[in-house]
Structure formats: structure tokens, C-alpha cells
Amino acid sequence: MTNLIAGSTGPWEAVIGLEVHAQVISRSKLFSGAATGFGAEPNSQVSLVDAAFPGMLPVLNRVCVEQAVRTGLGLKAEINLESVFERKNYFYPDLPAGYQISQYDQPIVGEGSIVIDLADGSSREIGIERLHLEQDAGKSLHDRHPKMTFVDLNRCGVALMEIVSKPDMRSAEEAGAYLTKLRAILRYLGSCDGNMAEGSMRADVNLSVRRPGEPLGTRTETKNVNSIRFVQQAIHYEARRQIEVLESGGTVVQETRLFNGVTGESRSLRSKEEAHDYRYFPDPDLLPLKLDPARIEEIRAGLPELPDEKKSRFIESFRLKPVDAAILVADRERADFFEAVAAGRDAKLASSWVMGDYFAALNKAGSSLAEAPVDAEKLGGLIDLIADKTLSGRMAKEVFEAMWESGKTAAAIVEERGLKQITDTGAIAAIVEEILVKNPAQAEQLKGGNMKIMGWFVGQTMKATQGKANPGTVNQLLKEKLGL
Amino acid sequence: MTVSGPVTHLTLAEMRELLGKRAFSAKELTQAHLEAMESQRALNAFTCETADKALAMAEAADARLAKGEARPLDGLPVAIKDLYCTEGVETTAGSNILKGFVPTYESSVTAKLWQAGAVMTGKLNMDEFAMGSANMNSAFGPVANPWQRKGDNRDLVPGGSSGGAAAAVAARMAPASLGTDTGGSIRQPASFCGIVGMKPSYGRCSRWGIVAFASSLDQAGPFTRTVRDSAIVLGVMAGFDPKDSTSVDLPVPDYEAALHKNVKGLTVGVAKEYRMPGVAGEVERLWKRGMTWLEEQGAHIREISLPHSQHALPTYYILAPAEASSNLARYDGVRFGARAAAEDLTGLYEATRGQGFGAEVKRRILIGTYVLSAGYYDAYYNKARRIRSLIARDFARAFEQVDVILTPTAPTAAFAQGEKMDDPVAMYLNDIFTVPASLAGLPAMSVPAGLTDRGLPLGLQIIGKAFDEETVFRVGHALETAAHFTHRPQRISG
Structure with a gap:
């Protein structure tokens, strides 16, 4: 098995799952009418809902729902006729409401699959665990002022699809192939532009290592990995790190790690004990999302x-x-x-x-x-x-x-x-004749059965015609002239 | 009809009629109410008086009235609980954390009122973030009930959380006001102040632009002195709003027209579980009198069972704080309202929220955070949600047999400021009769029905089927007619 990683005490296997955040292509945000364009002036695409002013209420953008359904169908996944938006509560300045509206217990899309294509021409199926809709947060800018953090809310409230794979991948190559295929599917569907450089597709890497055939090990989650190359780097780094920990007699700690694209390394962000208690509960401002099966079939029929x-x-x-x-x-x-x-x-x-x-x-x-x-x-x-x-x-x-x-x-x-190929046999015959006459020694060798010299004659003929002679015709004529 | 006595003592319907006849102008009517507000400032019912705005709106109404283009509420003064965001007018929710916050937008419900020609006279005091049953939790100080006990001049509470809204209408500072009701915040103060308070079905009025307390329970509703006035105002407030996903797209019936129907043949349910210890004897006696009045007008009384209602109060005090703990997270000092000085982010949150929120708000945020926490979620939040469905099912079954349900509104009459202050749970018991209808999302109205031995008003509550406000108004009107409640509070303008 080629995916095994050699350690100093024997081979290891990495078990990898990916959580991809894909920005939904829609003109307005998931719960507000503000625009979603990339690269606008900071805080120029922010509605009162996005900024969580008192008394503001979310209204679900149906376009985003249809995009999620379309994507679910493209992932050969189960579409849930009823799903629920919940609040994920935590404090941060780029999260104005103090909660993110997401889906938790009942996502809009259930299990599906993706077939990945590997370099050797083989294919493999990777399971999809779920897809859910959620809001993006804003952006905190820590580098604009020595003591203050600036907040840009343009991205706040933009619709994301979180697409969670099963832990079915075993190598960086497979993870790369998964992301490539997922991105292709999203682009075919027109549900996400897949532009990782602009952050419209981002990945978190869940990884554990084990001896082949053993039960799953403790996993870590590496966040903020923003290109396919980085995902592969993060996998190499984290697999190697975990193997080193285990081989030196340590244990892997369940934690969240932050990837650094400059160094290609990651560092621990928080352990399981420090993990947030997000206090999810159904958002009382939104009714459960009910889908019409007929509409799903319409979308299915319209898939590219x-x-x-x-x-x-x-x-x-x-x-x-x-x-x-x-x-x-x-x-x-x-x-x-x-x-x-x-x-x-x-x-x-x-x-x-x-x-x-x-x-x-x-x-x-x-x-x-x-x-x-x-x-x-x-x-x-x-x-x-x-x-x-x-x-x-x-x-x-x-x-x-x-x-x-x-x-x-x-x-x-x-x-x-005047590059037209000369296919006129008479014209080429005259040139061939001339070359044979000028090079009697080579002509003799050819007649004597030295076929290697044939190529030389073809080359000379091509040179004389500035490449315009048809090489097949030249070959043919040479053979005829020499009675071969 | 002619005017004898102060115009501020008229009902809204009478004012409407006389404005139409040009007996007085909208400006004169507004002026009279602004003077009444000034004379009763000691009640502390208003957080903000908007005299200039009111006079300008009244003049515009007069212009329309003169041209014969009167709108449904043209020239009628209405005061607004400070939970409604009002464009250009400071909106605080009774909290220090929102002091100085001037919305750039108008709540959907108040926008409908102004569109209908109503005149905004000011913003009303309330319990901070609508959390309270006595209006003792306001950053602007307590509101005094215009009523006093016989032989006792201590200030009584007006109920809460819409205490200012109830006191203003009772003291004739406004013919109508807007409150909000989450677990009884309209009905209980209406009972304490001897006026009519209506909480419509959940989803009947838009919540857009109303500062959220507990989103699955909050509803807008009117305070008035008569059932007819209540029907008039709710008719303008109600209706679908695409900006509120929980508002319901149903036609709004003509509520005023529903008052023409009597209660003959209606079945009125009386829940046996609502006879409980802790309810004052005179409250129970008034409840019985209410049954008799309705029977005398041709309705049938039928005993029903609402077995899960006994769990309504603890259920409410888990669900409402849970939602509030999340709803109030946005008050962080970052984008609007008060911001405390601090060195770092955590310090900013702690200082802003520590200084900005009062004790009761903090208590409910703590309770709400606790019941949603990992490890406690199932035992509290999830169990409460399940009980909430059972309570709703109890009502649904009862309504297979009855048209409305009659209960007392509150277990006691108004109490004095300072009473019940040391025990939050005793305070929470004020909501025992009002919370079940809130959890089930049903329309419910309190109608003044009598006085206690010490001269304080008591209300009766009528609970209706979901979106059947018409029958609630019909029965309320019948009760009002029979009770013939003409008593007036001691502290009254004019």
C-alpha cells in the first residue's frame, strides 16, 4: 500500500477528513439584502441585520437555499426536507450578534459522495457526511493600528456551505484530488466559484494517524488552510508531527491547530478542554426550513x-x-x-x-x-x-x-x-533527385541497405523545401528512386 | 356627542369621532395630552417626551382631516414603550447599555401607526429589556401606579414590564399606548392599572424593530381604556411583515366589527388547575363573577383541564432567559450604545456589560447561559421545549370543546414598590396566569372587571384560539359591558 508513511518504529497510516467552507454564489447575503461582492471598501456592504442592530431580524435568502440543494444533488446526497437553523453563540467583534446562524442537528443536506481521480488513472469514492448552510463572520484587522483592532463586516452574513467529508482519505494526494473534484463540481453547478485565493473556498483538515488496521487515533483539526497546496503541506506536517509524538512515547492531544502558509507549519490554538461551549439552540427568529419535493426534482432536472x-x-x-x-x-x-x-x-x-x-x-x-x-x-x-x-x-x-x-x-x-505543405509529388521528386545526385556517397550507402541514412535524406529534403514537403511523400519517393 | 370634561378622559373611539366632526383639532388634542404628561411626570411613566414631533404630526393630521382625507388613527395620540425602535428618537429598552442609541429606522408596527395618522407623544418607561413584573428594573427608575390603596399613599407598582405604557393610559396621559408581552408584560400591568391590555397571537404583529427579549414569545400589543379602542389600535398594528419570518401571512379581520356580535352560544372554558393556593380570595371571587356575567349573556361555562399548565412558569423561566442570553449578546459596546473604557477586548466586554446591564438582566443572562450549557442542555432547555409543546397541546385539546378560556389575569392586585423585591421567584409568580398563553402563542386580553376591598383594580383574562382575536374581543366586550368598570385612579390628569 503506497499511502503508508514510514516511521522509525514501523509504518503508519494517516486518516484524513476535510471540512470545506464554500461561499455560495448569490447576489445578497444569507439573511440580509446586503451585497456580497469581493474587494469592496470596508464596511460598505453591511445592512443593519448584518451589524446586529437592536430589533433586526434575519430573513432567509431562497437563492442560497437552492444553491445548497443544487450542490447536495451534485454530491449525490440526500436532501433533507426539513432542516433547522440554530444559533452558535460566542463573543467576537467580527460576529456582531454574538452568535452565528448555522445548522447543527438537522442540516439541509445529508450523506453523499465524491469520486476522486488519482494520478495513476484510478478512481476512489470519498464519503460526504453532510452539507449545511451558515453565515460567514466579518474580518478582524489586527495590523492597522498598534493598539486597536479594526473590523470589516462586508463578509459578515455571506452564505457559506460547510461540506464535511467522512474520514475516508489516506494521503495528501487524495485530499488534493478531493478538493480538486469538489471544486470542479461546485463550479460546474455554479454554486461556488471555488476561488481559494479570495477565500471563497477554505478548508479545515481533520487528521489522525494509526498503525494499518488499528482503530482510529486521536485527531486534530488544522484550520485556515487556504489552498490545495497548503492542505497537502498541512497534512504532511501534521502526520509527521503526530507520528513523532507517538514514536517518542507521547500521546496526541485533541486540539485545534492554526496553519501558517509562510512556514508550512501549524501551531496549537486551543485544546479540547479550552474548546468553546457554543450553546447551540434553534434560532427562534427563523422557522424550520421546509423544502418542497417537487421543487427539488425541478432542480435535479436542471442540473448540468x-x-x-x-x-x-x-x-x-x-x-x-x-x-x-x-x-x-x-x-x-x-x-x-x-x-x-x-x-x-x-x-x-x-x-x-x-x-x-x-x-x-x-x-x-x-x-x-x-x-x-x-x-x-x-x-x-x-x-x-x-x-x-x-x-x-x-x-x-x-x-x-x-x-x-x-x-x-x-x-x-x-x-x-506561404507555408503550404508541398504534396505535389513531381515537385518533391525533382528536389529528391537533385539531392541524390549531389550526395552520391550517401546514396550508395542507402542502396547498400543502410536504412539509417534514410532519415538524413528526408532531413535534407525538408531543409531544401523549408519544411514544406510532406515527410511521408519524401520517404515514398526516396524508396522508389532507389528501387528499395 | 359633545365634550364635557377634559378631552384626555375620552376614549380613543370618542376622540376619533370628535376629530372627524372637527369638535377640536388634532393639535388641541395633542396639546392636552402633552399637558397631561407634564402634570403627571411624578409617575415617571415616560423616558422621553416628543412634544415637537407630536405637534408636527398633529398638524399634518389636521391638514388631512380638513381635506376630508382622514386616516384610521388620524390625530390620535399614542405613546410607545421604549422597546420599539423609533427613527430619530432615543431607544433604550430601559437600559443603561442603550443610553444614547438613536435608531435610524422605525419598527414595522410603529411605522404602521404613523402611516395611519397616529401622533407619537413619547417613549415609555419599562423594565430593562422587558424583564420584570413591577417596572422596578428600569435604568430610569420605577414607575408609580396611578392607583393607590384606600388609606395608604405609598406608591404602588404598575406591573411590568410595560409599566409606563399601562400607567400612561390609566392616568389619561394617552388614550392608547403600545406595549410588548413576552410572559404577561401587557396583561399583568393592564390588570394592575385597571385598563385593557391585548396580547395578540404570536405572529400577528411584526417583531421587526422591537428590541428582542425572548424571540419565540415576544409580541406587540396595545393598551387602551376600552375593548373597542383595543380593537381599533390592534387592527392597525396587525399584519404580515416579510421582514419578520415568524409573522403570519393571514388577512387581518375587522376587529371593531367583531364587537357587534354577542356571546350567546359561545362556550367559555374554565381550567380547574387554575384554582390554586396563593391566589387572593377576591381574585377568585371576581373570576366567578366573570363566569356569571358571561352566562347571563348566553354563554356556556365548561370546566376544562390544562394539566401541564402547572409547569408553565418554570418552563417559561428556562426558555425566555435562554433566548435572552443569546439576544442580548449584541450589546457589547462595539457598534452602538454605551461603551466602557477598557484595555483589551475581554475587558471591554466585561466593563460594558457589567456596567450597562442591571441586576435582573444579568440574572437572566446567567440563567439562560446555564440552561444552554453542555451537560445541562437536555435537563433544562430541551425538557422545557418538550413541556412547552405539551402545554400547547393541552390548549389545542381544550379548544376542541370551548371557544375561549377565562382566567384571572394576575394572582393579586398591584403591590407596593419595594414589596416582593428580595425574592425573584415570588416576583416571577405574578406571571402564573399569563405565561401559559404566551408559551402556546395564543391571543389573550386582560379586561378590568372590578376592585379589591382596598380599591385596587383587578382584571380578567380571556384566552382565545390562535389567530382568533375576534372572539377574544367579542368576549372581552361582553365582560366590559357587564363589569361596567368606571372607576378612576387617584393620580389622574385633568
């Missing part, structure tokens, strides 16, 4: 094709390798792009161009599909010229570079540069 289905379809109809299909479907826009390029064309050629030169150019430029100079239609045009043998593979690479530079179509560049 999700990554797993798309992957299967790509494998089926385009004969792609599972690894390639998984890469393509990881991002809905990229998958759509591939489909547009592949439509009516050779799928293998399309996939190798999309995933090869095209994605490489995209990554190098750091640009998005929407702003790329070459769109699906233009890339398709290039592939068409390869297919009809106007361009050789080598020429096509050159044309593609020029397309990326200029934004022009492949046909225009071929025209401009």
Missing part, C-alpha cells in the same frame, strides 16, 4: 452534466484515456473548449492539441480561456489544416505560435507565410 458523467462520456465517445479525460473535465470551461474543438474532428488529434500545445501556451501566458488569443474555432481551423495535410505537425506548431502571437487564423498565417 457533472465532471464524472462528462468524463465517462469523453472516454466513451472520444475514446480518450481516463487520465486525459479526467484532466479535461476538471474544469468545465476547458471541457467545453475541448468539445468545441473536437466536434466533427479527429478526437485524438484534438485532445493532443488541446492538452499539449494549447494548454501549455495558456499556462505560460497565465491567461484564461476567455481571454486567450486563440479560441476553439481557430484551433479547430489549425487542426483541419493538419488533417487535410496542408500542414505537417512541425509546421503546425510554428503556425500555432504565430496564431497565439497575432490572434490570426491558421489559414491566414499559412497564406501570409
